[in-house]
Amino acid sequence: MDKVTVEICCGTACYLLGAARLMELEANLPEELKGKVEFEAKACLGMCNDDRLGGAPYVRVNGSEVIANATPDAVLARIRTLLEMEDL
Amino acid sequence: MNQAAQYIRRELAIRLVRAFDAGTLRDEIDNIPVKLRPKNEPSSRCCIYHDRAVLKYRLMALLGYSIEDESDEAKTLASYLDDVVRDVAEGKDPYAGLEHKMAPLSVCGPACSGCPDAKVVTTENCRGCFARPCMYNCPKKAVSIVGGRSVIDQSLCIKCGKCVAACPYHAIVKTTVPCEDACPVGAIKKNEFGVAQINFEKCIFCGKCFNQCPFGAVMERSQLMEILLAMKKGEKLVAMVAPAAAKQFPGTIEQLLTACKKAGFAEVMEVALGAEKTTRHETAEFVERYEKDPKMIMTTSCCPAWVNLVAKHMPEFIDKVSLTPSPMVYSRELMKEKDPTLKTVFIGPCVAKRSEARRKDVDFVLSFEELGAILAARDIDVMSCEAYPLERPAEATARNYSHSCGVTEAVIAEAMSRTPDFKLNSKQINGIDKKSVAMIRLHLMGKIPTNFLEVMACPGGCENGPCSLR
Incomplete structure (x- = not known):
């Protein structure tokens, strides 16, 4: 089974608006998810340039799927869904 | 820690800088609250109108005004902005005539929930x-x-x-009333309208209420506008970055310095270079005092909230505080020696530094949040910046000033290098709160044997300051 890759945008806007907290996810990962997720802090992914700044912080999962307004809970939920999908 | 208030503050600051850079701030500023809280979308308080009102006051504080100083409720943000722009252009202090011009903190009445008494x-x-x-x-x-x-x-x-x-x-x-509970010196109380009010005679600007209010009603008066205007005017600003910056932004302190340069600062320096001087003088001062009186006790002087605490609440002990200037003050000296025309900007996580800066002729203070907002608005990504070519990195002990015990360790290392059999009986106060204030008194009265007392207002040291990014 492939690991889920989670890229956290650490561009300054994302970082200020919540990525700093997302960076703590890796260390606080629930036991059952350990070893199944790969975290990476990325330089600005360039997604925050819309007028409303609405989406920051952004997270990219498995290389293509983007989570806007990412919170630790939302990211964890997505990881769980993806892992369950792979189990099917 | 009120994260929701943190994020909204940061978002507003980013928008402010973006609009300033685009030249559209005057047209946009009064619409920002509406844009952020459009109709038919959820509100954070009772309704979107309440949200918008509070956002207006947040922007007012970002423009540098005390909310307590509002005399005309109908005055628009654009007209506050005009005042700042005009005064800065004329070289005047925009806040000179106002009652609360010296206060770095301000309580926003409409945001305060008037929590029931404890x-x-x-x-x-x-x-x-x-x-x-x-x-x-x-x-x-x-x-x-x-x-x-x-x-x-x-x-x-x-x-x-x-x-x-x-x-x-x-x-x-x-x-509890969270602000009253958090205040170590009883400086915040509800007034006759049931709204929290800071007594600035008592306030030590530690920033605890600012962080603890669940309604985000305590706001910091920013110097962001003055800095943006000074940059635009072409004034040479130096970014003096506090050691606490190391763990705040992604990337290294050297990358952060490059980011500051890109953001428009003419010069950059790490305040840790000033901390090296503080260590030398602090140690020399300790030895001198010790030789005069082996029973003496000396306390550190680099935490401005601590110095405010002694000066305002225990003046009888003021002579026990070391006279050594803080790293910020030495950094200012270093930069002014290099080029007297430079305007100095201290960048740190601290509210109380704003009061110290005013006393010690540091031109401006920028919080990490506000610096972050400038970087974000100008699309400067710290992690992608090259390392700034420092003449030399500051000593490790100086860079450690941002942790609790950092100053003590630096002084011990310095003293040992001078006199190997040196005896320092040090104690640390790791965070000022109601209980530790009592402990400090016991130390200073000599009830607990100590000769070197380090006091840090924030638990863990500056890196957990009220305006830190994490």
């Missing part, structure tokens, strides 16, 4: 038990049993919380 009360969970630990543990005999239920006489209760801890049913609760 109280210990019995809830419906009370079983009226036979053991009655609430009654027997109360030191003031304030608890009695009426109609099979515990009742607390509020006129006798001292809110010690012994009954709260003793009740096996968790039936007794203590409600």
